Amino acid sequence: MNQPSPLRVLVIGYVWPEPRSSAASGHVMQILDTFLQEGWDITFASPAGPGEHKADLTAMGIREVPIELNSESFDTFVRELAPDIVLFDQFMMEEQFGWRVEKHCPDALRMLETSDLQSLRHARHQRLKERLKASDDANDFTGLFAPALREEFERMADTDLARREIAALYRCDLNLMVSEVEIELLVEQFHLPREVLHWCPLMVDAPAGPAKPFGERAHFLSIGNFRHAPNWDAVLWMKNTLWPLIRARLPSAQLHVYGAYTPPKATALHNAAQGFHVMNWAEDALQVMSAARVCLAPLRFGAGIKGKLVDAMLCGTPSVTTPIGAEAMHGEHPWPGAIACTAEDLAAQAVQLYENESRWRNAQALGDTLLAEHYRRSTHAAALIEKIAQCRQNLQTLRRNNFIGGMLRHHSLKSTQYMAQWIEEKNRNKLHADQ
Template sequence: MKKILILSSRIPYPLIGGDRIRIYNTGKVLSRGYKVDLACISEGEVRKEYVEELKEIFHKVILFSYPGSKFRWNAFKGIFSNEPLQAHYYYFPEVQNWIDKNFGSYDLIFAHHIRTAKYIEHIDRPKVVDLHDAISMNYLKAVKKVNGLWRLIYGIENRRVLPYEIKTINCFNRSFIVSDVDRNYFIEHGADQEKIITIPVAVKDEVINRSPQVKEKNQIVFLAKMDTLANRDAAIYFAKKVLPLLKKENKKIRFIIVGARPPKEVLNLGKIEGIKVTGFVKDPYEYLEASKVVVAPIRFGAGIQNKILEAMALRKPVVTTSLGAQGIKGKDGEHFLVADRAKEMTEKILSLLEDREKRESVGKKARALIEKEYTWDTIGEKFLTEIEQII
């Protein structure tokens, strides 16, 4: 049996966030036909039960753990190079030495993100990279939304990431991206169109297979990993710009912000009447199932939003922005509702809150779209087909 090594810049467990879900399920799919090992880098110690869970999927799990101070020192040193800071942030000589000694025993190396591509760009071996989304496109929008140190960091990355992404695409056998929008952006900037393949995000089986028994409440939910700038901005924007308008028409409406690692700015939103910030919860999908409407008021970012697909899989009507809907093979008004201004978003949410049949109709069509386009059975076959062509 042929062997594949997957490189990850974080341990893909627990399954919080789209990147972890994608790495975990990619390994699960590839294990159908190959012996798959996982080498991952962790910022801080990793709980043993997480490693044991991964061993159920991967043949071997090779873990490199370092304190956060070493990652930050790496990033500081990266200031004086021409490569992205994040490529330096996750680069450790010990990891490089292990790869240099062991890559010959693998038939293919699968890097996740540009953060691990640096380790194998010089290696003469079949290699692919899952870029997930166009980070450089995200930075173009995000740099205008940040201040202080983050503005400096995003400014540096904004100049460096795109050339590095293009270089990576052109020197790897294949590069994967989650949406055609991101793919076309890369091609316009010099990427070899034969080497970059769109493989969308998929919804994990546990969500697809749920049988909701929860009764709807008069609430709206936003589910996301709260330590990212785009999600933090979305939560604050909705709480301060949209919710007050909603309350004028529906005084008892509640807004639930669900997701791990909320920063202080998001936690403070919980002080506003009608808002609850949960932080990490064991089963976040109970909140989605109990809500009449799911929102994803994303104002900048790239790729496909996993949180939107998960809500659609649960037959929930989603109201998002044109950016949030970007890359999803659905229609506004049929599979989800799109609104880019606070007043318009308010009107579309109210139209759902006041009409149960409309909520059910949108939710039903959303679910059908997920079953057709965004399950791991469908996406997994695309990964396997591409890998088979290389090895």
């Protein structure tokens, strides 16, 4: 009996994955690995140039194809590839290429991977800026951390970014969401059909062996890509407010701050005398996390879930964060460390975890439980493959039921198409003129 041909998957990435630089890329790599385990034929395409820490997809058996924006060359490429599934990594790629995929491969399942809702993150950033402008208090941010979903919607709804992002979600057949909070926001406030949203958080395996014990660890650690605005804001809050409070209680304490793409403004914060060490990029994030006693993640805004905090659990490292940092990450389970809203409480909790071995070991055990029950790779990988199969089997019904998505594709993709074709023609005329 002939075996069925493997599914052909095209992934269109905003950037080439850099799993050692960002949790977003790590999530994409986990999805790619899930597809590879199914024996699917994968092509990864991107209009971006390769980054400094780009993963070697070719070594994994994945084709790498550079593509161009606003170019009919993509039409030929996608028509010849004839993918069964197209996964857009970030909504801007759906805007750019979605209409071309629909035109040339109408039966392909169109999926969107969202590491976080960008419009939610930007709305929260704006709220923080307003709070900082209105008050000199750099300590208490309780009011920022528990808004109702309706309040989040009202801050997002009038922005162009939200209109673009939510429209892209509607236009896709399936959207992979890392945050259950964001799923509820989209369903309850933006009225997306629940069946086009699938919870797919970070997918990890249990640690291979026991984590380093309390006595073999030292120092505090903070880690995150400096290009990600929430991470940079957290570093500034630590430097100016949180870390001086910790040092007042632990005068010999040391904080190691790691991050990819360290800018000069971050390097300038390095001060060994204050125990504040800017360490640049970590070659092995799990190695440095495993050596630290406590992970600090004082995020004042953001969205999605936080890869650094999953890494902390994998390494058995208790973490201290805010409600924004822990959002959608632990369900009904206790947090493996501490959650606080003020700099004083964050500092106090961090010092207690650092000094109290019994509490530290309990937090480590809570992390093991949370990993097993919330992030198990095999559970989420199987659920993702099953959801994709259901969508492909019922694709026409799914699209018919998502009337708003079809309406948006009919209208907005026409405008996107005509704009792209206008740019394409402009570029062609410029090339001819230059010759």
